[in-house]
Amino acid sequence: MELFNFSKKESRLYMAFMHVTFISLLIGGLMGLLQTLVRSGKYTLPFNIDYYTILTTHGVILGLVLTTFFIVGFQFSLMGKTVGISDQQLLWGWISFWVMLVGTVLAAWMILTGEASVLYTFYTPLRAHPIFYIGLTFVIVGSWIAAFTNFRQLYVWKKAHKGEKSPLPAFMVVINMIMWFVATLGVAYSVIVLILPWSLGYVATVNVLLTRTLFWYFGHPLVYFWLLPAYMAWYAIIPKIIGGKLFSDPLARLAFILLLMFSIPVGFHHQLTEPGIDPTWKFIQVVLTFMVVIPSLMTAFSLFATFEITGRRKGYTSLFGWFKKLPWKDVRFLAPFVGMVAFIPGGAGGIINASHQVNSLVHNTIWITGHFHLTVATTVILTFFGIAYWLIPHLTGRRLTPTLNKLGIIQTFIWAIGMTIMSTSMHIQGLIGGPRRSSFSEYAGGDQVSTWISYQIWQAVGGTILFVGILLMFYIFIQLAFFAPRGYEEYPIAEEEVDAEKSPKILENWYLWVGITIALILFAYTIPMIDIIKHSPPGSIPFDWPIGRS
Amino acid sequence: MHLHKYEKVWIVFGLASLVLFLLIIGFAAFWKGTHPQSHIETIDPQNVEAHESFQPDHLGLTEVADGKYVVNIVASAFHYDLGKEEDGTATKTIRVPKGSTVLFQVTSKDVVHGFQVAGTNVNMMVEPGHISRFESVMKNNGEFTVVCNEYCGIGHHLMFGTVEVY
Numbered sequence: 024m025e026l027f028n029f030s031k032k033e034s035r036l037y038m039a040f041m042h043v044t045f046i047s048l049l050i051g052g053l054m055g056l057l058q059t060l061v062r063s064g065k066y067t068l069p070f071n072i073d074y075y076t077i078l079t080t081h082g083v084i085l086g087l088v089l090t091t092f093f094i095v096g097f098q099f100s101l102m103g104k105t106v107g108i109s110d111q112q113l114l115w116g117w118i119s120f121w122v123m124l125v126g127t128v129l130a131a132w133m134i135l136t137g138e139a140s141v142l143y144t145f146y147t148p149l150r151a152h153p154i155f156y157i158g159l160t161f162v163i164v165g166s167w168i169a170a171f172t173n174f175r176q177l178y179v180w181k182k183a184h185k186g187e188k189s190p191l192p193a194f195m196v197v198i199n200m201i202m203w204f205v206a207t208l209g210v211a212y213s214v215i216v217l218i219l220p221w222s223l224g225y226v227a228t229v230n231v232l233l234t235r236t237l238f239w240y241f242g243h244p245l246v247y248f249w250l251l252p253a254y255m256a257w258y259a260i261i262p263k264i265i266g267g268k269l270f271s272d273p274l275a276r277l278a279f280i281l282l283l284m285f286s287i288p289v290g291f292h293h294q295l296t297e298p299g300i301d302p303t304w305k306f307i308q309v310v311l312t313f314m315v316v317i318p319s320l321m322t323a324f325s326l327f328a329t330f331e332i333t334g335r336r337k338g339y340t341s342l343f344g345w346f347k348k349l350p351w352k353d354v355r356f357l358a359p360f361v362g363m364v365a366f367i368p369g370g371a372g373g374i375i376n377a378s379h380q381v382n383s384l385v386h387n388t389i390w391i392t393g394h395f396h397l398t399v400a401t402t403v404i405l406t407f408f409g410i411a412y413w414l415i416p417h418l419t420g421r422r423l424t425p426t427l428n429k430l431g432i433i434q435t436f437i438w439a440i441g442m443t444i445m446s447t448s449m450h451i452q453g454l455i456g457g458p459r460r461s462s463f464s465e466y467a468g469g470d471q472v473s474t475w476i477s478y479q480i481w482q483a484v485g486g487t488i489l490f491v492g493i494l495l496m497f498y499i500f501i502q503l504a505f506f507a508p509r510g511y512e513e514y515p516i517a518e519e520e521v522d523a524e525k526s527p528k529i530l531e532n533w534y535l536w537v538g539i540t541i542a543l544i545l546f547a548y549t550i551p552m553i554d555i556i557k558h559s560p561p562g563s564i565p566f567d568w569p570i571g572r573s
Numbered sequence: 574m575h576l577h578k579y580e581k582v583w584i585v586f587g588l589a590s591l592v593l594f595l596l597i598i599g600f601a602a603f604w605k606g607t608h609p610q611s612h613i614e615t616i617d618p619q620n621v622e623a624h625e626s627f628q629p630d631h632l633g634l635t636e637v638a639d640g641k642y643v644v645n646i647v648a649s650a651f652h653y654d655l656g657k658e659e660d661g662t663a664t665k666t667i668r669v670p671k672g673s674t675v676l677f678q679v680t681s682k683d684v685v686h687g688f689q690v691a692g693t694n695v696n697m698m699v700e701p702g703h704i705s706r707f708e709s710v711m712k713n714n715g716e717f718t719v720v721c722n723e724y725c726g727i728g729h730h731l732m733f734g735t736v737e738v739y
Contacts, residue, residue, distance in 0.1 A: 073727055074727075074730075075724070075726075075727050075729070140726075140727060142724050146684075146685050146723075146724075147685075148683070148684055148685075148701060149684050149685075149725075149726065231685065231700055231701055231702060232700060232702070232703065235685075235700075271575075274576075294698070295609045296609050296610060296696055296697050296698050297611070297698050297700070298610060298611060298612055298613070298614075298697065298698060298699070298700060298703040298704060298705040298706075299611070299613055299615070299700065299702075299703045300611055300613070301611060301613065302602070302608035302609060302611040305608070305609065305611065306598075306599065306602055306603075306608075309595075309598065310595055313591055313594065313595060314591075316587055316590075316591050317584070317587060317588065317591070320583060320584060320587040321580075321584065324579075324580050324583050324584075328577070328580075374594070378594070378598055379598045379601075379602055379608070379609060380598065380601055380602065380607045380608070380609060382609060383609055383610075383694055383695075383696040383697075384694065384696070386689075386696050386698075386722075387687050387689070387696070387698075387722035387723055388689070388696075388722065455691070455692065456689060456691025456692050456718070456720070457691070458687070458689065458691075458720045458721070458722035459722065460722075460723070460724045460729070461720075461722075461724075461729060461730040462729070462730040463730065464730035464731060464733070466718050466720065466733040467665070467666075467716075467718060467733055467734070467735045469716050469718065469735075470716075471691060471692060471716070471717065471718050472718055524575050554613070558613060558615060559615070559702070560615035560616060560617065560618065560701075560702025560703060561617045561618065561619065561702060562702075563618055563684075563701045563702065564619070566650070566683055566684050566726075568650075568726075569650040569651075569683070569684055569725060569726025569727065569728070570726050570727060571726075571727045
């Protein structure tokens with residue numbers, strides 16, 4: 024595979040996304056720390072700051088801002104590396120960056136002034152300030168500009184390389200961006216057509232269930248949008264770091280295609296305890312949700328197969344010798360590996376959450392918070408950190424020194440320990456009914472509540488350890504961006520085996536895969552959507568006072 | 574596309590467990606009738622009293638048959654209206670004997686709320702315009718905290734009640 028060298032101009036764009044990512048990490052992480060401290064019952068926020076302001080900030084800045092900026096920046100770099108970027112495309116890259124940043128600043132301004140304490144799900148009929156919704160729209164539109172620039176990049180490359188298969192990383196980026204575009208159409212419609220005019224007072228009422236359903240049509244693919252870039256690193260980058268080759272190019276493509284098809288028509292599994300949706304359609308979407316087991320197991324197999332093949336080729340022939348000899352002291356491998364391990368309980372928990380009836384045991388309990396702190400806040404974020412350790416010095420022309428590598432390893436351990444404590448105590452508290460998204464409360468008192476609070480103290484312990492990890496990561500980022508010694512850090516992209524099997528052409532038949540994706544969405548959503556609209560109750564007027572707006 | 578023999582075994586194992594899981598869930602849902610709550614019954618959120626169950630006199634606990642109870646609740650930020658005690662004060666605790674079957678019916682007058690009787694299977698979204706219903710047999714003695722588990726505003730954590738099974 025031909026790899027392109029980054030120009031200075033190009034590196035600057037990718038780094039811009041990284042700066043926003045790590046500033047978000049610091050702010051969002053601080054909010055997380057404050058939340059766990061408040062919930063321990065031993066600490067009150069200063070200056071009359073409301074718990075739900077920091078909760079909204081935490082969710083929006085880490086769930087939407089950090090992830091989207093990192094992903095768009097990382098994906099641009101993958102495209103630039105494997106298919107190249109023209110000056111015009113670079114300009115569009117900058118436009119997408121600024122549009123997203125302006126949106127972020129607008130939304131942040133509203134959240135921090137207490138005008139948008141609606142959490143990152145912004146469920147109606149709670150009404151935030153209209154500028155909050157406009158800000159979110161900008162973030163989405165900015166990401167669309169990035170998506171279409173990526174599509175264009177691959178298209179131009181394909182035209183110049185007739186008959187060749189697209190480079191695997193570029194293929195994966197395009198899959199993720201198609202999924203993102205199709206999914207965000209739902210939330211964009213909800214925000215622009217239903218919520219914004221209502222928040223401005225042009226429309227009197229809003230259909231609450233419809234906005235929720237459109238949100239979750241987007242909300243589940245959102246989590247795959249976070250996960251797929253981690254998969255890109257696992258499939259296409261980790262093999263190179265451990266000194267091996269790609270396990271199977273067609274298998275990786277097939278896994279991504281399956282993830283595209285089964286990531287969107289599944290939003291009802293977030294709405295299982297909803298009063299207004301037919302249970303049969305809930306069940307159908309549960310079945311579609313479970314299909315994601317197939318590409319997940321394929322991924323697990325290829326990863327461990329890569330590890331074993333690479334180790335055996337290096338001469339470690341005993342049953343588990345190859346495992347012992349993995350590059351444990353290389354943080355570029357260790358951090359994503361710990362992320363992979365966290366995905367085993369994370370994925371199993373996901374299956375539980377999506378299980379139709381069992382869901383009612385855990386729905387909206389802090390079990391769910393524990394679940395996604397394993398998946399996104401461990402699996403995904405540790406892989407992103409694993410990428411940052413080489414991507415940032417590659418972009419800034421510096422080196423990951425042995426000292427920084429060591430600090431990275433310590434960071435990974437701190438994260439693993441802090442998250443084990445925090446996430447485990449969240450899972451247990453959730454199983455015994457402790458609610459999520461709630462400030463400290465003793466409710467009516469009693470044994471049940473005091474048990475919850477004892478777990479909340481453990482969450483504060485875990486949260487504090489995690490915040491130390493965030494400070495350390497931020498320090499490493501600053502070092503890699505500005506102070507590490509000048510040099511060259513490799514952009515690791517795995518090669519195929521010389522005798523690798525050819526990928527079937529059908530894997531690049533975009534019309535087919537996008538067509539099936541749309542067909543599945545229409546199948547899963549058309550009838551229930553018609554039901555929701557036809558059987559809709561009188562709409563809801565806006566409510567400002569519950570979130571403290573006057 | 575070539576698949577390694579072990580990979581085939583692995584995927585077949587995965588698919589088989591997938592089918593098994595779905596059969597169990599489907600059997601429970603369609604034969605045993607344990608669907609999550611979905612009644613698709615609507616109501617005007619600005620006039621919930623128009624529905625008989627949510628008139629002020631009908632809120633709270635009613636014994637409809639021997640060992641069978643209905644509890645009607647109107648949720649609003651940041652409060653569950655469980656009706657009134659005989660002395661006219663607001664009811665805070667629902668008391669039912671062990672082993673009774675209780676149907677909870679909840680609706681919201683304003684924003685989205687949650688309704689969970691922590692420690693039981695009763696856990697529902699409560700949305701303006703819809704009626705949420707869930708029937709459960711109270712098998713265990715004790716005091717169970719009712720929590721609003723969907724964010725409803727800055728007093729969300731102060732919205733609770735109690736179910737006492739004696």
